Amino acid sequence: MISRIERRLTIAAGAFCLGGIVLFVCLAAAALLAFDEPGSADDDVLFDAYVWRVARFTLLQASLSTVLSILFAILVSRALARQAAFPGRVWIIRLMALPLGLPALVVALGLIGIWGRQGVLNTALVAVGLDQPVSVYGLSGILVAHVFFNMPLAARLMLGGLERIPGEYWLVGANLGMRPLSIFRFIEWPAIRGLLPGIAGLIFMLCATSFTLVLTLGGGPAASTIEVAIYQALRFDFDPPRAIALSLLQISVTAALLIAIRLLTPTADEGHGGGRRVRRFDGRRGLGRAVDWLVIAFAVLFLALPLGSVVSSGLRSDLVRLASDPVVQRALLTSVVIALMSGLLCVLSAALMIRARQAALSPRRPAMVYRGLAAGNLCQFVAGAVGAAGRSGGGLVSAVAAARRCRPFCAAFGHPDQHVDGAALRLSRAGAGNGHPYGPNGEACRQPRARRLASPAADRLAGVAQAVADGPVVCLRLVTRRSRGGGAVRFAGYGDAALAAVQPHGRLPLDRCGGTGAVSRLRLPGADDCRHATGRGG
């Protein structure tokens, strides 16, 4: 526990950073507003039709880009999480850090090297005898480019989330014989779901403020974002009030979307484990493994080919001479210095804001939770929408988004005395064959599912709950019920260990499982202190 003063200091530091960012943006906006340039009133008609069209397109392309990036990222991160031993996995994950660090023009040319009219894809198509080239220019090109930029970002964030799932979950999942779909539904999806608002919001902002890629690959002015209109307003037109009005429009579109995402996806709890080494048991052979490998291979090709195209044109242009050129070296030094300094600044202010948010989150003042959330979001979309100094702004946003996921596990772990170290359930069934008589995770409690799974053998359940290692004990209650021609086995674990493991995110309250039918208490090996965890029903 932190002291009251520490807590206040932490909050003050975070508020200071947030205030600094807001002040920075507002001062710039105010300075621009101070210019009283005439001439913005006479073209209001043009403004309206044009701006609404541009806003609509911004919304369309950014939403599609976000959805596609996230769907692709879910597949990739899941495949990578399951295939811990994939050759070169570490390098693949490092490769995924690359796209965001590249200038948009370089990426556009790299993508065109693959997807363009003279690109690898079309050349291959012509070689097979198809003569109509696939045209990348248009919405499809914008989407390809945005997925190229943002899928790796999303996948890395999600992979982090998947890897934070406690090892107990996988043990239990494996012991329950969960199928991949169930694993996804009950273990992986809840972990990903919690990350989605942050990731989706971040990607949406990056895509909504995209400029070079949208124009270059968009094929014509029908593909213009609000960002283009802002640039136009400040450049040839020099009309600061209009630029600010457009920026506000952009910020409100983004804010509305962020709020919508936040409302639509309830925040999920982080899983809480005992910190055992995480080992997954699924996707080790057969179809699952093949699919994972295919997904990873596809993602690697998708990312590496355009990068390769960039590298190969780089090599052709006398890299050695360039590298030894003092101008290039000076530019490199400048880049490194600026990147380091802004990176440091971003991480520092993000860390301060996160700590402040945590301090504000303390249970004493629940209202602050929401204010904290609001503050976090605010700085996300302000930084994104204003795109403050391009990359460094993006860095701040990613840092905030990433770090917001890392809430300490203790935050929601209400019973410190019910540790889950090593608690794992091993249920075996006499004559266990294929099939999953218990259903994945408490699902069996539901009657229809239970009926489907029922088998007489289940009644002869030799339930052994094993407390692996030396952790506190899991108390297991097996409930046998006969109903309509079949027996179903239900189980319920008492204590947070089993709860956390079997019901990762509290999807099914324990009460719904307990209470009916004959109860067979199993005496577990070394389960003398069962009382410790059996709050009820024991």
Next chain:
Amino acid sequence: MRKAIIPFLGPFIAAVAALATPFSASAEDKVLTVYTYESFTSEWGPGAKVVEAFEKTCGCKVSYVSVADGVELLTRLKLEGASSKADIVLGLDTNLVSEAKATGFFAPHGVDTSAVKVPGGFTDDTFVPYDYGHFAVIYDTETMKEPPKSLKELVEGDPNQKIVIEDPRTSTPGLGLLLWVKSVYGDEAAAAWGKLKDRVLTVTPGWSEAYGLFTKGEAPMVLSYTTSPAYHMVAEGTDRYQAASFSEGHYIQIEVAGMTKNAKDPALAKDFLSFVTGLEFQSIIPTTNWMMPVAATKEPLPEAFGKLVTPEKTFLMSSDEVAANRKAWIGEWLAAMSKN
């Protein structure tokens, strides 16, 4: 261009730059502050040679403040207002002249420009032209055997032979093409854009993106300058890329320099303006800025320049006309190009 929003931070950058610039120049008593665009001051640009040549004669120190391009120069001046440190502004083009004059920051130059020869005969009492180039469609001789011989042929040609153009909302060449089409087609410009639209592979935010796509082989044509082939011939030794000569004539871009009203040393500023039309400066321009000189050079231009297209007719709209109609014409362009 990803940093499109940087103008947003203009005041801050201006403040930082203003704090940073005087230090480098405090050694000399007389300092001439020249605002210009980045490609002028880059290592490959004319900047360093120009400083060297001018400092030999003026007994002063030249200090550059550079921004992305000509359009941003004007924005910068408007943002800084009367507090601007600029003595000289070098790099506006003729389209911006009337807007620049309207700011009231510029003083008449009073330089004798009788030796200056620009196609179309541009003269002005506030701005001195220092180089020019004609816009042109550059084509790849390897993929295009029969380039268009006129703007009409470009507009009506085979839609499968694509061209990459720049956006008039964000770039000078893009605006140049808009004015070119307007000069040739007049009221029919919208219809012409409607036809040309099918030949346009994509519209890029700036020249670099368009030229990058072109040299990558994505399209056999790109909108650039008549001088672009000279660069390929001199710097790369290839004559693969050539400019298409259009029978109607070509639109011209003239780059100009002017002195500000609050120049610290008006005589020095005036000296610089007559220097930019002089022999030394004009000799530096062609192979560093890749534009045509407006007056005599020490040596004849490199052979490659002799092979360039020299337009028989030059289009140039008055900057007043451009300033008055630009928004409406861009609206017309948007409507024509966005139709399906």
